[in-house]
Amino acid sequence: MQKFTTLTAQAAYMPIANIDTDMIIPKQYLKTITRSGLGKWLFAAMRYDAHGKEIPDFILNANPQAQILLAGENFGCGSSREHAPWALTDFGIRAVIAPGFADIFYNNCFKNGLLPVRLPKEAIAELAESKQDIQINLKEQAVICGNRRFDFDIEPNNKAALLNGLDAIEPVLAMRSEIKKFEAAHFARQPWLKVGG
Amino acid sequence: MSKTLYDKIWEQHVVHDFDDGSSLIYIDRHLVHEVTSPQAFDGIGREGRVLWNRDSILAVADHNVPTTSRNDRVTDDEARIQLETLEANCQSYNLRYFGPHDKAQGIVHIIGPEQGFTLPGVTLVCGDSHTSTHGAFGALAFGIGTSEIEQVFATQCLTLRKSKNMRIWINGVLPVGVTAKDVVLHIISVIGIAGGTGHVIEYAGPVVDRMSMEGRMTLCNMSIEAGARAGLIAPDETTFSYLKGRPFSPREQMWDKAVAFWRDLKSDADARFDQEIRINAADIAPYVTWGTNPEMGCAITQRIPNPELIQDGIQRASIQRALAYMGLEGGMPVDGIPVDQVFIGSCTNARLEDLRAAAQIAKGRRRAANVKRVLVVPGSGLVKEAAEREGLDRIFIESGFEWREPGCSMCLAMNADRLEPGERCASTSNRNFEGRQGRDGRTHLMSPAMAAAAAVAGHITDVRRFEKGVA
Ligand code: SF4
Numbered sequence: 213m214q215k216f217t218t219l220t221a222q223a224a225y226m227p228i229a230n231i232d233t234d235m236i237i238p239k240q241y242l243k244t245i246t247r248s249g250l251g252k253w254l255f256a257a258m259r260y261d262a263h264g265k266e267i268p269d270f271i272l273n274a275n276p277q278a279q280i281l282l283a284g285e286n287f288g289c290g291s292s293r294e295h296a297p298w299a300l301t302d303f304g305i306r307a308v309i310a311p312g313f314a315d316i317f318y319n320n321c322f323k324n325g326l327l328p329v330r331l332p333k334e335a336i337a338e339l340a341e342s343k344q345d346i347q348i349n350l351k352e353q354a355v356i357c358g359n360r361r362f363d364f365d366i367e368p369n370n371k372a373a374l375l376n377g378l379d380a381i382e383p384v385l386a387m388r389s390e391i392k393k394f395e396a397a398h399f400a401r402q403p404w405l406k407v408g409g
Numbered sequence: 410m411s412k413t414l415y416d417k418i419w420e421q422h423v424v425h426d427f428d429d430g431s432s433l434i435y436i437d438r439h440l441v442h443e444v445t446s447p448q449a450f451d452g453i454g455r456e457g458r459v460l461w462n463r464d465s466i467l468a469v470a471d472h473n474v475p476t477t478s479r480n481d482r483v484t485d486d487e488a489r490i491q492l493e494t495l496e497a498n499c500q501s502y503n504l505r506y507f508g509p510h511d512k513a514q515g516i517v518h519i520i521g522p523e524q525g526f527t528l529p530g531v532t533l534v535c536g537d538s539h540t541s542t543h544g545a546f547g548a549l550a551f552g553i554g555t556s557e558i559e560q561v562f563a564t565q566c567l568t569l570r571k572s573k574n575m576r577i578w579i580n581g582v583l584p585v586g587v588t589a590k591d592v593v594l595h596i597i598s599v600i601g602i603a604g605g606t607g608h609v610i611e612y613a614g615p616v617v618d619r620m621s622m623e624g625r626m627t628l629c630n631m632s633i634e635a636g637a638r639a640g641l642i643a644p645d646e647t648t649f650s651y652l653k654g655r656p657f658s659p660r661e662q663m664w665d666k667a668v669a670f671w672r673d674l675k676s677d678a679d680a681r682f683d684q685e686i687r688i689n690a691a692d693i694a695p696y697v698t699w700g701t702n703p704e705m706g707c708a709i710t711q712r713i714p715n716p717e718l719i720q721d722g723i724q725r726a727s728i729q730r731a732l733a734y735m736g737l738e739g740g741m742p743v744d745g746i747p748v749d750q751v752f753i754g755s756c757t758n759a760r761l762e763d764l765r766a767a768a769q770i771a772k773g774r775r776r777a778a779n780v781k782r783v784l785v786v787p788g789s790g791l792v793k794e795a796a797e798r799e800g801l802d803r804i805f806i807e808s809g810f811e812w813r814e815p816g817c818s819m820c821l822a823m824n825a826d827r828l829e830p831g832e833r834c835a836s837t838s839n840r841n842f843e844g845r846q847g848r849d850g851r852t853h854l855m856s857p858a859m860a861a862a863a864a865v866a867g868h869i870t871d872v873r874r875f876e877k878g879v880a
Contacts, residue, residue: 229727234842239821243487245447245494257844284723286603292538292552323556368429384564394424404659404667407464
């Protein structure tokens with residue numbers, strides 16, 4: 213997985229609350245069996261008109277360089293589709309800054325080198341207004357823009373996953389014997405849990 | 410120390426507590442469907458990994474399947490490849506799989522309980538947000554992403570942080586014409602679509618105690634629409650009698666042992682919740698959404714709010730955007746909005762009880778002339794069979810409704826069932842997001858009886874008129 217340490221980039225502002233996963237990547241693009249190539253369809257219904265032509269006003273058409281998305285409350289609500297972070301990262305977005313995120317989307321970000329940052333909406337409005345490049349330093353847990361600095365909270369395990377670009381499965385497999393031991397005791401307590409005997 | 414039901418199930422599944430506050434949680438049951446699994450299978454294959462416990466997995470094709478004849482070829486190449494990929498993966502990993510021709514096939518969240526695969530006290534995951542449905546059985550059930558699917562395949566575990574506890578206590582008796590769907594839409598409008606974020610919601614109180622398993626599933630299904638990680642209801646006699654004798658339910662002495670264990674699965678009387686919400690059943694009326702997320706709704710007797718009166722800028726803009734998309738105006742009553750299509754289906758409302766409720770309204774009445782199509786899509790092959798045994802299919806067909814094969818269908822419109830741009834739909838599904846049922850399609854969420862009433866009236870209407878025999 214791609215690491216995330218620091219990023220200095222342009223931001224695109226979408227001042228909309230509850231940007232849902234159907235907006236981020238509409239269902240007709242979920243019929244893929246790979247993870248790649250979804251960036252083209254990021255926010256497809258908002259980005260293209262009914263004839264497939266780009267709508268010039270849409271922020272990511274106007275600013276395709278943006279690597280940071282500034283958004284409203286409850287970003288990523290809706291479905292569990294990991295296609296949402298896949299589409300964002302494939303487009304080039306490396307961080308989303310919003311007052312809050314939906315749980316499943318939030319977890320999916322950390323599996324894909326995408327940093328979700330929670331900041332108060334006043335801070336986001338300020339970042340959007342400044343029109344300058346934004347710097348994000350994950351180790352310091354800070355968003356810096358001009359002479360403004362906003363600190364953010366992040367769970368230690370999620371921070372470590374991004375800083376190190378770790379594969380999530382290998383360390384768990386290394387705990388195999390502990391899982392096996394748990395499993396044996398668990399099935400002894402609730403023997404009916406073993407499907408198919 | 411006293412514990413909630415969630416605390417108890419969580420503790421029973423902790424393999425390891427890490428220093429950073431996260432825990433390794435063991436997963437008992439894993440449901441798989443064609444849309445979110447291919448990349449996970451691919452990852453397992455590429456890394457040369459093996460599945461930890463293939464018996465814990467049940468796979469089904471539901472999102473992309475046609476609901477016309479099962480013999481229809483899937484003409485959409487990408488959808489067909491996805492279906493074929495699931496089948497091939499199930500074969501090569503030797504998994505239990507309900508394909509489109511299997512009588513037990515159906516929407517993943519309907520067949521899990523129907524097969525007795527969903528049991529009280531288990532941890533259950535699926536690459537699908539409406540996995541919260543299974544919480545109706547006192548299972549800790551939640552949606553996960555594809556990377557997590559791969560992790561559960563390989564390790565049977567997930568690294569998680571514990572959520573907070575919320576309890577929603579529903580007091581009193583539901584008024585006539587008010588169903589579990591109305592209750593959950595009402596709850597979402599009270600706490601908001603992010604109100605449950607970071608929480609597991611336990612539903613309790615007299616209304617829940619009296620509710621059928623079908624109703625409880627509808628309630629837990631839409632917990633995710635309030636942002637919650639999961640919904641939970643403590644198992645009781647209603648749960649046990651639903652599960653007894655199902656294909657994967659424990660049998661004989663094992664059943665007795667299991668039930669004895671399950672009886673203790675409830676929150677302690679003095680358990681502390683991070684948030685407690687009380688709802689009065691008497692305050693709930695048949696509910697309809699008017700906007701583009703499930704919180705944007707009101708009772709059928711109410712009017713759409715006027716965005717001009719909303720102080721908060723982003724909120725006002727959201728409502729304005731929603732009303733423009735929906736082709737509606739602030740201040741309008743929802744009663745009387747004409748509809749073009751009606752969809753009765755989805756993992757929220759496509760079980761037998763739901764179809765009965767819709768048939769009761771449809772019986773002896775006809776689809777209104779302005780309604781182009783009414784789709785009735787049963788949640789599973791077994792629901793379909795049971796409905797046909799009762800003659801519900803005849804009632805629907807005589808009313809001018811279409812009786813289809815099971816699947817997700819127009820809940821998310823990945824297959825051929827969808828709205829045309831600008832069309833308006835009365836739908837029993839769970840999401841009214843922009844484009845959910847087809848690009849520029851307009852969705853109004855409601856109960857099965859309300860949807861059937863809209864189909865025969867030609868517009869959104871109060872089902873209680875029918876129940877009083879007025880319309
Ligand atoms: S019926 Fe709708 S919500 Fe349920 S699993 Fe299918 S697509 Fe998802």
